[in-house]
Amino acid sequence: VCIHRVRSCSSIRFIKSKYVCVFDKSALKFSHQQRLFRTSAVSCGQIVQFKLSDIGEGITEVTVKEWYIKEGDSVSQFDSICEVQSDKASVTITSRYDGIIRKLHYSIDDIAFVGKPLVDIEIDTSKGVAPEEDVVETPPMSHEEHTHQEIKGHKTLATPAVRRLAMENNIKLSEVVGTGKDNRILKEDILNYLAKQTGAILPPSPKAEMVPALGKTETVPAAPKDKARKIPVPVSRPIVFSGKDKTEPVTGFQKAMVKTMSAALKIPHFGYSDEVDLTQLVQLREELKPLAEIRGVKLSFMPFFIKAASLGLLQYPILNASLDENCQNVTYKASHNIGVAMDTEQGLIVPNVKNVQVCSVFDIAVELNRLQSLGSAGQLGTSDLTGGTFTLSNIGTIGGTYAKPVILPPEVAIGALGKIQVLPRFNSKGEVFKAQIMNVSWSADHRIIDGATMARFSNLWKSYLENPASMLLDLK
């Protein structure tokens, strides 16, 4: 009876496989309803009740904790269906069939019973045995075992989709190394095998690296062999790319960025850039680094940049101001709370060092250390992240020279620092010397700040850094 069913289906099957290439599964389902298949004695979608199998230890009931599939999803044999729990044991229930989930008999937190139906699966019985017989030497077998093959006494596990791919490419499954569970042959394994045969360039798959040593060493001799064999352009095998677009909602950090940047867009920005010769500062820092270390603090360049900015702001307080919503009033902030842009795993955050105007360079270094460790642990508090009046972004630690930073409202200015490069420069005697050059790019709110102010502030800031001794004169 079984064989008869297969035979009468086979001719219809042939037509169906053409459709499979062109349409997706839902179209296939639709064609089921059309007259085409009614005439055969077989119903090609048979609903099977998949019962909850024995858990062991005499357990009769479990709690359903999570569904991995929903009604309408298609599953392959061995795919996980759900997670159930019983008395401290968590059990993954896997599907015994390929097909489409038609009904879930339980909801989350329901009690499920061993031996009773868990899900209804519609099995596509027309995925018969015929094509596999063309490719591999297998004896005819019953429907239940159609995904297992006995080849030279060695079981090969593969889903029908994988076997079809093998068949289409005239590959013997026995020659493919399986890297899936229980040595199952996966699609990646077929693709890998294909790549070695034809020298076709396939998108790198992470599993490809995992194929044991023989995979890697074979690719080297394969190349000359291929050259000798092939003369014309390779046959255009369709390059199989199984990547899919992924859509995610914008939440959390990203949402915050969207809000901030949309508000920033309203600010008319102008930019001003310059280069700073940090040769002397580099030397100074080298001298001071060990002193700071003794006190348990890591000293970078930022504390100097921040302090110099604060000294500059004392002379040009409009850069440390805030413009109200209606552009009616400008508030000159007394505190210099200088924000430092930080790149964390989650995204960009800008904690600020409070009251830099009364802090020493060392104080700033201590505070930066604290903010940095909290930042990387994801434990910054609200007070660390609010109240900023001016921001510096040291993008140079990652790379780059000039940038176009975006002002963070309600501030009116921001500076982006490029990387420090060793470049040739001329000194006052006209000689070339090695200079440590860093570029700075400022952006400011053109509604209340003009280019001249920005330029003068930048020059002052630059002079403090190019000649650190001058900072001593004005340090508060």
Added chain:
Amino acid sequence: MVLQSLKNCLWLSCVLRPPKACFWSTASGGLIIQSVSNDVYQNLAVEDWIHDHMDLEQQQVLFLWRNSPAVVIGRHQNPWQECNLRLLRQKNIKLARRRSGGGTVYHDLGNINLTFFTTRKKYERMENLKLVVKALKALRPQLDVHVTDRYDILLDRQYKISGTAAKLGRTSAYHHCTLLCNADKFVLSSVLKSPYKGLKSNATPSVPALVKNLFEEDPSLTSEMLLDAIAKEYAVQHQIDQHITLINPADETLLPGISNRTKELQTWEWVYGKTPKFSVSTCLNMAYKDSVLDVKVNMDVKHGRIEVCNIDLPEQWLPPGLYSELVKSLIGSKFCPNETTTLVTTLLRVCPQDDELHSRWSLLCENMIRLM
């Protein structure tokens, strides 16, 4: 070391394919391995790997491991309900969610973990625990230890020294348990006490128990001694050599794919996102300018993200536009203090620069964040 890695390679080639002639032919069914790492995520990843990749028909496996301070919750548990997350963050104690069921435990180097890997058919928790008890008694005959029908091991009939959990897959299964040798009981009890009020969920609850360290009963006992004793008993029962193979969970050649598994176990989506749906219904007592405001808060959290959020503020306490912005931002965002902090501080940037408003906002947000 070379010999060790050679042995590991042999072991690898042995386990990846159904072995016809296994190099461990002496193994009439057993292999004992111990992790060289104390990282809870790496060790849990090894469990996963063995569960998915090893053929346990030919040999069963005993895996021995210890972790630096960590709290491990069961697959279907709610970390907010089970432990003091604030304290964990402060003390830098890791939080991990394992794939097996059961309750929450605290690990440190004074606790040993034992995982018994078998085929699904040979899954037998009672036998494993009896093995452990037998090993303990062989080491110290005077110890009063026994297995309860809840699969706990009790010392002196009242103190829990071991808890159990299990994971069953299609063809393989594992049963793991803890064993308290010399853990920090003070930290244990403080981290396993949740300060979060008003949580309602169907997550598996833990059953608190009085615990004791074996070390307290007999100060001559060390973790190493216990590990050896258990390995010895396992070897005897499985008729194998008492040889412990050391495993490095960072070794990608030995355990292909292990670093991805380790990473997955550390993701927020796994640790927090797998929490079953729950609701928070509580009252914030905010002290503001000589008065105390009672603010009712109701939130529904699904997959670790806020689905529904209601904050019962006095009228006009915050400008209505700002309040709705706050709620809108919170919905869909992670029930996580870090995420919320970023959101609320950002929102502050785009609202009127008013000191009074800012202090009210900060007060409310600080209180909301404390719920997470």
